Amino acid sequence: MNRKDEKLMVASTLGGIFRTKDRGKSWETSSQGLPNLNMGKLYLDDNNPDVVYVAPAYINVPGGIQKSSDGGKTWTAKNKGLDAPEAMWIAGDPANPATLFTIIWSNGIYRSTNNGEDWEKVSAGLPGLNGYCVVRGD
Numbered sequence: 001m002n003r004k005d006e007k008l009m010v011a012s013t014l015g016g017i018f019r020t021k022d023r024g025k026s027w028e029t030s031s032q033g034l035p036n037l038n039m040g041k042l043y044l045d046d047n048n049p050d051v052v053y054v055a056p057a058y059i060n061v062p063g064g065i066q067k068s069s070d071g072g073k074t075w076t077a078k079n080k081g082l083d084a085p086e087a088m089w090i091a092g093d094p095a096n097p098a099t100l101f102t103i104i105w106s107n108g109i110y111r112s113t114n115n116g117e118d119w120e121k122v123s124a125g126l127p128g129l130n131g132y133c134v135v136r137g138d
Helices: none
Strands: 008-012 016-020 039-044 050-057 066-068 087-093 096-104 108-112
Touching: 016 039, 039 087, 050 087
Parallel strands: none
Antiparallel strands: 008 016, 039 050, 050 066, 087 096, 096 108
């Protein structure tokens, strides 16, 4: 939930992305333009309620990271610099909304410092390439 406007968005691995503007009384689809409906991970920008990032729910699902700048009405792929467009998770830095992190299964952790426009691998020195989540903290 975005704390500034109290909109709620939910990712569904079975039917795409849905949003509500009335705290769950009614729902509308926000999946138009997505390359597939198996998007399972969301990151909402706390500083801009219209900016939403999604990542696939499973490995080997096409599309990679998708970004909406209009609250889920339209989507754009943001995969430049990712070795494979199979991002499994996405998280951001609440203190710096332009910084995002994602994991590519069997390929490592990546960071973007420009709102997902470009990604760089940052997992050098870690003991393995597989991961299951990105955790943000202070």
